Amino acid sequence: MLRVIIADDEETIRNGLKTLIESYKLDLSVIATAEDGEEAMALIEKYHPEIILMDINMPFVNGLKVIEKIREVDKNSKIIIISGYNHFEYAQKALELGVFSYLLKPINFRNFKDVLSKAIDAYYERMWEIRKLKEDNDERDDSKDVGQLVLTYMKENFSYNHLSLNFIAEQFHISQSYLARIIKQKTGTSFTDYLNKLRINMAIKLLTDKDMDYTINDISNMVGYSSQHYFSRAFKNYMGVSPNKYRNVNKYPKI
Known part of the structure; x- marks a missing residue:
């Protein structure tokens, strides 16, 4: 699931865009919103979203x-400008910066969904x-490069719940046993443990985010788990406490 950050100084627009995106049932999750440019930069640096409005x-x-x-x-992130200003110089600059699309307010709901898709x-x-360029430029028999x-x-795609040892092995055209071995050599842990580590580390950021209040189910989906139950069990195995308890202690500490 691709992560989305919305930046707009009008709260009604931020909330409206978030509601629209959620209603479309696309492979998107709004992980944060920003009301000014400084906050937008901070959130983007923190979460590295794939889609930015x-x-x-x-x-x-x-x-x-x-x-x-x-x-x-x-x-590589896809940036969509949503503006109330139809100025040529804005559109020209956006094009120079590699913006994916430039939409004018008010948003056409049907067109907006098409642009997101x-x-x-x-x-x-x-x-x-x-990935193909990397494959072409690297020696495939060099375990260090492949690893x-x-x-x-894995760091770029851990939030996709279909990620598995078999899936990645197919992407890199290597056997599962060979893939498992080079991951163990590079990280000192198994494929499953390393994947859980990536997901739990992102979950920790989301659980302790002072500006957002995601449900445990939301966070489970955002970081790539297929169910809240599996996420909670994995989190407790990794951190020693449940996600709720971790949030209560670290986000809302007692004074």
């Missing part, structure tokens, strides 16, 4: 400046292109 005119730092900063470190497809296609590619792939 960005207003242009916001307090402190405008949306185009935020996008410039994003593009310095992330060339295309952004999802474009992101997955780009990830596939990057690093696999770990990078």
Whole structure:
């Protein structure tokens, strides 16, 4: 599931966009919203979302400046500008920055869903292109190179609940036993333990986020678990306490 951050200085628009996205039942999860440019940059640096919805005119730092900063470190996220201003210079600058789409307020609901669907497809296609380029440029019989590619792939895709040893082995055209061995060599843990570690670390960030109050089920879905029960069990095995107890202690500490 791809992660989405919404940045707009109007609360009604932020909430409206979030509700719309959730109603479309796409492969998207809104993990955070921002009311100004500075907050948007902080959230994007924290969560590294795949899809970003960005207003242009916001307090402190405008949306185009935020996008410039994003593009310095992330060339692949799909950014959709949602603006009330139909200025040529804005659209021109957005094009230079590689913005995926430029939508004008008020949003056309049907068109918005279509744009989001295309952004999802474009992101997955780009990830596939990057992976193929890595495959072409790396020696496939070098376990060190393959291992690093696999770990990078897992870090970028751990939130997809279909991720499995067999699935990744097929993507890299290697056997499951060979994949399990190089993951053990690189991390000192099994495939399952390493995948759980990636997911639990992101879950910890979401559980202790001061600005959001996700349900345990929401977090379970965001980090890639197929059920809340399995997530809670994995979290307790890893952290020694349940997700709820961890949040109560670390997000709402007693004074």
